[in-house]
Amino acid sequence: MKDLATRFRVCVATIWRWSKESPEFPKPVKVCGSTGWRRADLETYELGLETL
Numbered sequence: 001m002k003d004l005a006t007r008f009r010v011c012v013a014t015i016w017r018w019s020k021e022s023p024e025f026p027k028p029v030k031v032c033g034s035t036g037w038r039r040a041d042l043e044t045y046e047l048g049l050e051t052l
Contacts, residue, residue: 004037024048 026041
C-alpha cells in the first residue's frame with residue numbers, strides 16, 4: 001500500500017478514498033487476506049491520467 005501511495009505521491013488514506021469514491025480508479029483485489037491492485041489496471045489508469 002505504501003508503494004502505491006508513493007507511486008502516486010499521495011498518502012495511504014487518499015488511495016483508500018480513491019478506491020471507494022472514484023469510479024476511474026482501479027478496484028482493489030484481495031489475495032490471502034491482503035489487499036492489492038493489479039499492475040495492469042494501475043498502468044491503464046496512469047495512461048488515462050496522461051491524456052488529461
